[in-house]
Amino acid sequence: MDDINCWETKFKYCYYSKRLLVKLLLINKTAKPKTNISEVKKAIYYAKKYHGDQKRQSGEPYYSHPIEVAYLITKYAVHCTTTDILVTSILHDTLEDTNLTKEIICYIFGSVIAEQVEDLTRIKNDRKISSAEMVDLLLLQNKYDLLLIKIFDRLHNLLTLAVKPLEKIQLTVEETGKKFISLSIYLDAIMIIPNLRLDTKITKLCGKYLPIRHNVSVDLRGFCEDTFRLPFPDFQNEELQTYIL
Numbered sequence: 317m318d319d320i321n322c323w324e325t326k327f328k329y330c331y332y333s334k335r336l337l338v339k340l341l342l343i344n345k346t347a348k349p350k351t352n353i354s355e356v357k358k359a360i361y362y363a364k365k366y367h368g369d370q371k372r373q374s375g376e377p378y379y380s381h382p383i384e385v386a387y388l389i390t391k392y393a394v395h396c397t398t399t400d401i402l403v404t405s406i407l408h409d410t411l412e413d414t415n416l417t418k419e420i421i422c423y424i425f426g427s428v429i430a431e432q433v434e435d436l437t438r439i440k441n442d443r444k445i446s447s448a449e450m451v452d453l454l455l456l457q458n459k460y461d462l463l464l465i466k467i468f469d470r471l472h473n474l475l476t477l478a479v480k481p482l483e484k485i486q487l488t489v490e491e492t493g494k495k496f497i498s499l500s501i502y503l504d505a506i507m508i509i510p511n512l513r514l515d516t517k518i519t520k521l522c523g524k525y526l527p528i529r530h531n532v533s534v535d536l537r538g539f540c541e542d543t544f545r546l547p548f549p550d551f552q553n554e555e556l557q558t559y560i561l
Contacts, residue, residue, distance in 0.1 A: 320424060323361045324354075332383040333360045339390045343397060352399040355425070356386070359406040362424065366414035373479045378413070381472060382406045388468040393509050396464055404432040405465045411437040435462055448495040460508050467503060467514065470496045474521040489522045497522075 319326060329337075337353065344350040363379045370378035386405045390397050403425060410416040411433055422430035435454065438444050445453075447470065454463050470492060477485055500514035 319365075323358055327357055327361050328364075330364075330377075332380045332387070333357075336360075336383055336387045336390065339387060340397070340402075343390060343394055347394075347397070349398075351397055351402060355399050356402050356406070359403040359425070362416070363406050363410060366410050366416040368414070370413065372476070374476055378409075381476075382408055384472050385465065385468050388472055389464065392468070392512055392514070393464060396461075396509070398461075400428060400432070401461055401465065403429055404436070404462070405468070407433045408436045408465060408469065412439055432462060435459060436465060446491065448491050451495050451499055460503070460506075463499065463503060464508060467496060467500055467509070471514065471518060471521075474518065477521075477525060485525050489525050492518060492522055 337357065340351050340353055340356060344353070360379075360383060363382055364377075367377070367379040367382075372378055372381060383406060385408070386402045389401065389405060407416075407421065407425075407429070410421070411418060418430050418434050421433055435457075436450070438447070438450055440453075447466070451463065451466060454466065473488065474492065477488060480488070497515045497518055500509070500512075500518055503509045504512060504514065
């Protein structure tokens with residue numbers, strides 16, 4: 317934490333940070349309330365500092381992923397671009413993948429951000445839960461802001477899935493079909509991400525990889541059949557079924 321008072325002088329732009337910050341400056345021209353650009357830059361600085369030299373399988377620096385997740389939120393869910401959501405999305409993998417601690421996040425960004433980043437960390441009770449389990453947990457707690465981050469986290473992972481081994485591709489596509497397509501429909505229907513039809517975007521991305529694994533022509537409607545029956549009993553009514561179909 318020795319750079320808490322001088323991080324701005326050490327901040328360095330990169331392709332990913334420039335793209336996000338330019339987008340936010342444009343949004344801020346009309347947004348009310350405006351995003352705190354300084355806090356977002358600070359989150360980028362610490363994400364880059366702690367992810368350090370970590371690489372994605374694509375060869376890109378790992379910090380590119382959380383910054384791109386924040387960018388996708390600004391692109392597809394402009395009304396949700398609050399400072400807290402963006403800062404949390406940029407830091408969402410730090411507790412799990414770096415030596416940054418909750419205490420340090422709390423000191424630098426406050427207790428709300430620290431709690432949200434911890435909520436998005438898949439290490440629970442000394443075991444690593446799946447992303448699907450995390451979605452269920454966040455749904456039970458009605459933490460829709462964090463579910464928004466999870467859906468765009470999955471969207472970015474799908475956009476960069478081609479570099480993964482075939483087995484990982486299959487597992488990711490299957491988990492997405494079972495959990496994330498229905499989640500996107502749910503968030504749309506309760507006005508968290510209205511009218512985006514992310515379910516269609518996600519389904520198309522999944523469809524790109526299914527033929528690779530199975531070497532057959534895939535009927536996406538069949539693939540998503542179970543997904544369109546949402547696993548939220550209180551939410552399954554005639555109105556929703558009409559909306560989905």
